[in-house]
Every structure is written in structure tokens, then in C-alpha cells.
Amino acid sequence: MSLRVAGDRWLVGFEVRIDVPVNAECLESADSENPSFDAIRKAVGEKVTYCYEKSRQFIQETEKDQVFKGLKERFLETTLTYFSSAEFPRNIILSRYQEVRGISKPWSRQ
Secondary structure: OEEEEEOOEEEEEEEEEEEEEOOHHHHOOOOOOOOOHHHHHHHHOOEEEEEEEEEEEEEEHHHHHHHHHHHHHHHHHHHHHHHHOOOHHHHHHHHHHHHHHOOOOOOOOO
């Protein structure tokens, strides 16, 4: 997504959305301390969506395509291994479940 903001200046945005279906197979490797599949499905629904957004502001028109390409390449370099992991669906589902239930994460700020 790119939007002209003033003259030859642009807001360059990059957004990724990955839908992960909530199914029992994704959660099979979850340990016994995790809630049941039914509890998770009831809380988060049939799918969870991973969202990532990054933007750069006031980019020259001549540089906007290169900036977008850089945002995309950086995203792929830093996340492709994680998304390719068999653990990704389980992790994103459990993370969303904790979010919905209001369970704080030890690394998050209160």
C-alpha cells in the first residue's frame, strides 16, 4: 500500500495477513497444561489471523518502489523460518487464545 501524502512524498506501507485455521491437528503437540481444543475453538473461533504491518513515511516518489521491496525482503528474511515451522499454527493459535482470555505474557508490558 502506498499513498501520496504531499507533492512527491509518499507513505509506503507493507501489510501481511495469514489466516490459520483452528483445528485439532494444530494443537496435538500442545502439552497437557494447555486448554482443551473445544475451549480454544470457542474463544478464538474457526481461524486466527496473524497480522504484520510496517510503514515508512515521507518517501520520495522515485524511491517508493525500492522502499516497498526492502520492507518485503526484510520481512521475509526475518520471518520465513518461523512461518515455515510446524509449530507456527499452534503458537499463533495459543497466543491468540491467551490474548482473548486476557492472560498476560511475561514479556509484555502491563
